[in-house]
Amino acid sequence: MKTTTVHPDEVSRKWFLVDAADKPAGRLAVRIAEVLRGKDLPTYTPHVDMGSFVVVVNAEKIKLSGSKDEQKLYKDFSGFPGGLKQRTAKTIREKDPGRIITQAVKGMMPRNKLSRTRLTRLKVYAGEQHPHTAQNPEALAF
Numbered sequence: 001m002k003t004t005t006v007h008p009d010e011v012s013r014k015w016f017l018v019d020a021a022d023k024p025a026g027r028l029a030v031r032i033a034e035v036l037r038g039k040d041l042p043t044y045t046p047h048v049d050m051g052s053f054v055v056v057v058n059a060e061k062i063k064l065s066g067s068k069d070e071q072k073l074y075k076d077f078s079g080f081p082g083g084l085k086q087r088t089a090k091t092i093r094e095k096d097p098g099r100i101i102t103q104a105v106k107g108m109m110p111r112n113k114l115s116r117t118r119l120t121r122l123k124v125y126a127g128e129q130h131p132h133t134a135q136n137p138e139a140l141a142f
Helices: 025-037 089-095 098-107 113-119
Strands: 015-019 053-057 073-077 084-088 122-124
Touching: 015 025, 025 053, 025 098, 025 113, 073 089, 084 089, 089 098, 098 113, 098 122
Parallel strands: 015 053, 053 122
Antiparallel strands: 073 084
């Protein structure tokens, strides 16, 4: 058997649409990270960026298990003494609902330069409307 490797100019990207309403944040993030990396493809090559685009809608309706709305903390540090701000998931959901999904997916990606470019293909929207209808995104199965 021959081993074939995919070259970056041979990659064709697809667009997927995910409805995050009433879906657990962790399970959703695992599936999104898998598609962004291209691990769902039979020709997956770790050193080639071959993932697809993912559009997430209804980010404000994502489900967090247990009492994570009040107990889970999101931290922002300015770099200065006393510059640590800690906010609960409930306040983050009100202010920027896409951050919960974005940060969960980012935590499940490998820590390298390639993952930073892969994260640019993740598009998260709070409501049902998104500007990517021209790309004809297909629904991502769970």
